[in-house]
Amino acid sequence: MSRSSALTSAAKLPRNFYEQATLEVSRELLGKYLVRVHRDGTTAGQIVETEAYIGPDDKACHASKGRTPRTEIMFGPPGHAYVYLIYGFHYLLNFVTEGIGVPAVVLIRAVEPREGIELMQLRRHTTAVRNLCSGPGKLCQAFAIDRSHNGSDICAGELYVEDRCERVKNIATTPRIGIDYAGKWKHNPWRFFVRDSEFVSKR
DNA sequence: CAAGAGATCATCT
DNA sequence: GATGATCTCTTGA
Numbered sequence: 001m002s003r004s005s006a007l008t009s010a011a012k013l014p015r016n017f018y019e020q021a022t023l024e025v026s027r028e029l030l031g032k033y034l035v036r037v038h039r040d041g042t043t044a045g046q047i048v049e050t051e052a053y054i055g056p057d058d059k060a061c062h063a064s065k066g067r068t069p070r071t072e073i074m075f076g077p078p079g080h081a082y083v084y085l086i087y088g089f090h091y092l093l094n095f096v097t098e099g100i101g102v103p104a105v106v107l108i109r110a111v112e113p114r115e116g117i118e119l120m121q122l123r124r125h126t127t128a129v130r131n132l133c134s135g136p137g138k139l140c141q142a143f144a145i146d147r148s149h150n151g152s153d154i155c156a157g158e159l160y161v162e163d164r165c166e167r168v169k170n171i172a173t174t175p176r177i178g179i180d181y182a183g184k185w186k187h188n189p190w191r192f193f194v195r196d197s198e199f200v201s202k203r
Numbered sequence: 204c205a206a207g208a209g210a211t212c213a214t215c216t
Numbered sequence: 217g218a219t220g221a222t223c224t225c226t227t228g229a
Contacts (some may be wrong), residue, residue: 051221060221062214070214088211090222109220137222147213178221201222 010162015155018078022097026052026192027111029161031168034111036143037158041119041144045111045133046166049193049200051176053094055103060182063103073151074103081159083140083150090137091146095154095161108179109136109191112199119180135201170195176203 013032018025027050035044055063055074062084063071073082074096082094092135094105111133120132120142133139140146147160151159154160172195179186193200 033223062221065215068215084221085211086211086220087222089214094220094221109221135222141223154228176221181220 001087010164012155013161014075015079016098018095019096019099020055020108022052023190025095025097025130026050026106026190027067027171029108030105030171030192030194031166033162033164034108034139034143035160035162036091036145037118038144040144043119044111044162045106045115045139046168047106047111047161048168048197049110049191050192051109051192052094052106053105053107053176054190057185058177058182058188059185060176061103061105063073067103071103073189074102074105078152079153081149082143083147083153083185085147086137092136093140093143093145093149107136110134110138110193110200111139111195112197113142118151134199168194184192 002178005022027052032047033044034047053061055061058072063074068076077100078096080096082096083091086092093108096105113129113132121127124142138193149159172193173189174191175187175189178190
């Protein structure tokens with residue numbers, strides 16, 4: 001038995017978790033833990049907000065533009081990270097879902113900081129815990145996630161999701177944030193968050 | 204507190 | 217050449 005498995009009761013989510021329908025994965029990720037192992041220290045937090053992007057028809061999904069070098073990862077096997085730079089400033093973290101050839105992902109929009117908070121505060125240049133990971137760009141900065149993680153296997157690496165068997169209740173759904181250009185697709189209630197959480201991006 | 208502007212670059216036209 | 221799955225700071229009520 002390895003040292004890590006002897007010491008932790010948490011289970012790293014296996015690939016078949018990500019093979020489910022994207023809306024299922026989006027909902028079930030709430031309450032799970034995002035974990036990032038780094039030589040400077042480990043950061044971890046409970047996922048409290050997600051969004052589903054389900055191409056190729058979904059106009060908000062990058063894959064609706066077709067299969068390009070950028071979107072290729074979304075067409076690949078589930079359980080891999082899709083990370084990209086937006087507005088020239090912020091990285092956004094997604095997990096590939098469903099099956100090979102189906103371009104769909106879940107965007108991680110907010111987590112509640114639980115471990116490595118001091119490290120997050122250093123990276124984010126702020127001390128307010130509520131402001132460390134309450135947004136998709138913020139959490140990538142707090143977890144030191146960047147382009148180097150694009151395409152990485154989140155079932156076997158330094159970046160992964162754990163099930164610590166904590167239940168969340170009162171899951172709310174709304175349309176997704178920041179996709180006014182997406183026509184009728186902007187109305188789909190594909191954003192999921194923990195209603196009572198202080199750590200979501202918006203209410 | 205709400206609204207607006209600016210920052211900055213990978214990607215696709 | 218245009219545009220974004222954002223964030224922070226400033227302005228003004």
